[in-house]
Amino acid sequence: MSQKSKHKSFLGISEDPSEARFIVVPAKIGGTSVGRKGAEKAPEKIISASWQLEDFDTETKTVFIQEGIATESPCRNLNQLAKKVEKIISDGKFPIVIGGEHLITHQVLKIFKKFYGSVGAIFFDAHADMFPEFDGRKIHHACALYLSLPYIDDFLCIGVRNLSPIELEEIKAKKLEERFLFFEDFFPNFLGQTPSYHLLTNKLEKIKANAIYISFDFDFVDPSAIPSLSTPEPPGFSFRETLDILKKIISFFGSRIKGADFVEFCPDKNFFAEVSAAKIISKTISYIYQFSRT
Numbered sequence: 001m002s003q004k005s006k007h008k009s010f011l012g013i014s015e016d017p018s019e020a021r022f023i024v025v026p027a028k029i030g031g032t033s034v035g036r037k038g039a040e041k042a043p044e045k046i047i048s049a050s051w052q053l054e055d056f057d058t059e060t061k062t063v064f065i066q067e068g069i070a071t072e073s074p075c076r077n078l079n080q081l082a083k084k085v086e087k088i089i090s091d092g093k094f095p096i097v098i099g100g101e102h103l104i105t106h107q108v109l110k111i112f113k114k115f116y117g118s119v120g121a122i123f124f125d126a127h128a129d130m131f132p133e134f135d136g137r138k139i140h141h142a143c144a145l146y147l148s149l150p151y152i153d154d155f156l157c158i159g160v161r162n163l164s165p166i167e168l169e170e171i172k173a174k175k176l177e178e179r180f181l182f183f184e185d186f187f188p189n190f191l192g193q194t195p196s197y198h199l200l201t202n203k204l205e206k207i208k209a210n211a212i213y214i215s216f217d218f219d220f221v222d223p224s225a226i227p228s229l230s231t232p233e234p235p236g237f238s239f240r241e242t243l244d245i246l247k248k249i250i251s252f253f254g255s256r257i258k259g260a261d262f263v264e265f266c267p268d269k270n271f272f273a274e275v276s277a278a279k280i281i282s283k284t285i286s287y288i289y290q291f292s293r294t
């Protein structure tokens with residue numbers, strides 16, 4: 001069993017990757033942000049902040065690291081990331097990629113498609129990331145979902161609340177309207193409409209792919225809970241709502257979930273935000289540990 005030690009490992013756990021089920025991959029890849037720059041510096045900040053988190057989850061009442069968790073050396077480009085992810089899933093392990101910008105996701109999904117055949121993705125994001133290109137670039141964080149489309153058989157994108165008419169046009173042209181749940185779809189509004197979480201369940205039931213991948217953009221969360229973002233978008237989901245939705249999705253898919261990434265955190269010397277980001281990752285691991293065994 002692992003021991004706590006202070007080095008650049010998630011949760012401060014130094015474990016042999018060959019013994020661990022969960023493999024954390026720091027992806028120090030960025031450079032295209034239309035908002036604040038610096039997301040490539042996020043992995044080391046989030047990993048350092050994770051050292052104060054413990055391995056027992058008071059909610060699930062489990063020591064969620066029982067199947068082992070190890071941290072790989074950082075990747076600095078998309079090719080390195082692809083090689084690393086391919087090795088991890090070939091070894092039957094579970095990649096947890098910490099970005100970096102959202103442009104890393106399509107590269108992981110490309111490997112998933114090759115390995116698993118049929119792949120579904122759940123995007124947590126304030127943005128649709130459906131630009132075919134941005135600033136003359138096709139590999140850009142505003143194109144994350146668009147770039148991923150060739151590699152996924154199905155997807156659901158939840159939490160969108162800032163959408164360009166260009167993206168809306170793409171969504172309509174590709175007949176993807178049903179694959180989005182906007183932020184507002186989750187809450188009652190002044191018109192007396194009372195949307196609720198059952199909308200989410202209906203959408204999840206339509207996803208039949210063998211392997212499910214979670215891509216979590218930290219701007220899904222309200223910036224009051226996680227202010228250190230490349231592109232903050234108020235209002236967002238509270239920390240508690242975020243964990244409830246993560247738990248619902250992970251409990252729904254159980255062992256079909258095969259990997260996850262966490263992207264678009266942009267460090268600005270805010271330790272509170274770094275710990276919050278680390279906590280979202282550790283809770284995700286805890287839920288996956290809990291619900292992939294049942």
Ligand SMILES: [Mn+2]
Pocket residue numbers: 125126127217219220231264
């Ligand atoms: Mn986003």
